Amino acid sequence: MLRRIIGTTGTRILNAVFNIIILVLITNKIGSEGLGIIGLILVDITIIQLSVDLVAGSSLVYFASRANIAQLLIPAYIFVIFILIFYYLLGLLGIAYFPALFFTLVPEGYFLQILTLSGLGSLMWIHYNYLLGKSRIKTYNIIFTIQITFFLALFSFFLLSGNDQNVNTYVLALYFAYGIAALIGFAAIITKSGKWLIAGWQNVLKQVVHYGLVTQLANLLSIGNNRLSFFFIKYFAGLPALGIFNAGIQTTEGFKLIGQSIAVVQFSAISNTRDQEYARILTIRLMKVSILLTCMALIVINILPESFYTWLFSDDFIGVKPVIIALSPGVLALAANNIFSHYFSGMGEPKVNLYAKAAGFLFTVVLALTLIPPYGFIGAAITASISYTATVIYQYIIFKSQTKTRLSEWIPSTEDLKHMKRLIKEMLEKHP
Numbered sequence: 001m002l003r004r005i006i007g008t009t010g011t012r013i014l015n016a017v018f019n020i021i022i023l024v025l026i027t028n029k030i031g032s033e034g035l036g037i038i039g040l041i042l043v044d045i046t047i048i049q050l051s052v053d054l055v056a057g058s059s060l061v062y063f064a065s066r067a068n069i070a071q072l073l074i075p076a077y078i079f080v081i082f083i084l085i086f087y088y089l090l091g092l093l094g095i096a097y098f099p100a101l102f103f104t105l106v107p108e109g110y111f112l113q114i115l116t117l118s119g120l121g122s123l124m125w126i127h128y129n130y131l132l133g134k135s136r137i138k139t140y141n142i143i144f145t146i147q148i149t150f151f152l153a154l155f156s157f158f159l160l161s162g163n164d165q166n167v168n169t170y171v172l173a174l175y176f177a178y179g180i181a182a183l184i185g186f187a188a189i190i191t192k193s194g195k196w197l198i199a200g201w202q203n204v205l206k207q208v209v210h211y212g213l214v215t216q217l218a219n220l221l222s223i224g225n226n227r228l229s230f231f232f233i234k235y236f237a238g239l240p241a242l243g244i245f246n247a248g249i250q251t252t253e254g255f256k257l258i259g260q261s262i263a264v265v266q267f268s269a270i271s272n273t274r275d276q277e278y279a280r281i282l283t284i285r286l287m288k289v290s291i292l293l294t295c296m297a298l299i300v301i302n303i304l305p306e307s308f309y310t311w312l313f314s315d316d317f318i319g320v321k322p323v324i325i326a327l328s329p330g331v332l333a334l335a336a337n338n339i340f341s342h343y344f345s346g347m348g349e350p351k352v353n354l355y356a357k358a359a360g361f362l363f364t365v366v367l368a369l370t371l372i373p374p375y376g377f378i379g380a381a382i383t384a385s386i387s388y389t390a391t392v393i394y395q396y397i398i399f400k401s402q403t404k405t406r407l408s409e410w411i412p413s414t415e416d417l418k419h420m421k422r423l424i425k426e427m428l429e430k431h432p
Contacts, residue, residue: 014145016255018152023250025156027313029165032243036234037107037167039246041114043227044106048118049125050219051083052076056126057219058345059211063204064133069189070196071204073126080122084115091115104235113171120178127185136188143184151177214350218341221357225364225387229380232372240316245377247313248323252331255297270346280403283343287336288412294335298328323381330385333392340395352398360391 026035050057056076063072091111094102106114124147131140155173159165233242270279306321313320337356344352364387371379399405 015148018148019250022152022155023247024312025159026170027243027247027317029159030167030170031314032240032247032316034167034243035246036239036242037110038170039230039242039249040105040107040234041110041117041167041171043223043230044114045118045121046223046227047220048083048087048114049122050216050223051087052080052118052122053125053219054213054216055079055205055208056122056129057216058129058350059208060126060129061133062211062345062348063208064130065135067204067208068195068197068200069130069193070198071201072208073130073189074198075201075205075208076126077123080119080126083122084119087118088115104231107167110167110171117171117174117178120175120182123182124178124185127182127189130189131185134192136192139188143181143188146184147177147181150180211348211350214354218350218354218357221354221361225357225360225391226384228364229368229372229383232368233377233380236373237376241377244317244319245323245380247317248320248327248377248381251301251309251320252298252324252327253334255294255301255331270343276347276403279343279347280405283339283399284405284409287339288410290335290339291332292412294332298331302328319377322378326378326381327384330381330388333385333388336392337388337395340392340399343399344395352395356391356394356398359394360387363387363390 023035026038030038053059056079060072060076091102091106094106095111128140128144131137131143151173154176155170158169158173229245230242233245270282302325304321306318309320309324310318340356341353344350364383367383367386368380371383373379375382
């Protein structure tokens with residue numbers, strides 16, 4: 001498990017570094033308005049993919065070791081087509097009858113591109129989730145690394161060698177990156193897929209939807225917590241302000257990848273075990289590591305001066321440093337949220353995450369309407385931090401109630417250090 005965590009964390013750190021490079025290229029070549037448009041495009045893609053994840057998200061990870069590959073993938077592929085048709089028709093309805101609202105949510109001229117990218121991204125994540133469910137973490141990390149490397153290389157080439165230094169350059173690179181990852185993921189799956197048996201798929205699909213419905217409602221609320229402010233900022237302050245906020249989000253959220261990396265391995269391990277005590281101890285130990293590493297990273301980016309960020313992102317992005325400061329408590333809360341969420345999902349209790357995200361979403365709606373009109377992107381950053389914290393507090397209360405975990409168990413101890421040293425020693429002995 002330690003090797004998997006190190007491998008996944010290394011992959012995510014590489015992704016974070018690449019994202020910073022991409023962010024620097026966007027801020028210096030495309031500008032704050034372009035970054036605002038890109039932020040909205042990615043939010044729209046995420047919303048569509050959330051609908052697909054009803055049968056292809058964490059439910060696919062959970063059932064990958066419990067059902068035949070054909071019973072999972074074939075319904076997932078068909079569901080992708082259904083969802084894309086649904087959003088296409090919904091988009092036509094919005095353009096015809098509610099154009100002002102539609103183009104607040106969807107950047108003008110990018111509707112079909114968003115649908116196409118959502119389809120490719122959904123196929124990519126179907127294959128990623130299946131690999132995670134089969135505990136093929138190394139294969140997942142390799143393909144993920146290829147995807148982000150391919151995107152950075154293409155985006156840099158298109159941006160630096162051509163005349164089109166605009167959002168279309170980003171979208172084009174995303175097409176290729178999603179497409180190549182989807183193809184390689186499918187190839188990796190079928191090489192070790194065994195026999196495809198579709199019989200009984202109706203019963204499996206019913207279980208997948210039952211599990212996935214609660215999970216995706218929680219994820220939808222999570223997106224509301226994370227990205228609802230984007231639309232408020234665009235409406236009240238405009239695209240350049242949204243671009244500044246998005247730069248702060250991307251800078252700080254790069255560090256939430258630490259918790260995500262650990263949680264990916266945690267979820268794979270917990271979803272393949274029936275030992276509740278093992279899951280509890282694993283969650284506590286991984287929580288300590290996640291929070292400690294995230295806190296160290298946040299200290300570094302908070303002591304950097306404002307001049308560093310304007311030098312890095314250009315003068316269009318004055319105001320990013322206060323956004324980073326206001327978002328930091330929320331990012332630390334997200335480090336804990338990732339571990340708790342994957343614990344409850346892995347234990348087959350996604351409703352806990354749903355209720356936690358509902359509590360956070362309530363804070364988001366109230367505070368966004370209260371703080372964003374007068375304070376702009378700073379108000380949005382404060383809103384996000386309070387919302388994330390409320391979510392984690394709820395999850396902690398439920399975890400404590402269910403597992404009877406004492407407060408003292410969350411405090412790092414010498415036993416944790418000894419355990420980590422033992423794991424590292426065993427890893428080195430097996431792989432000198």
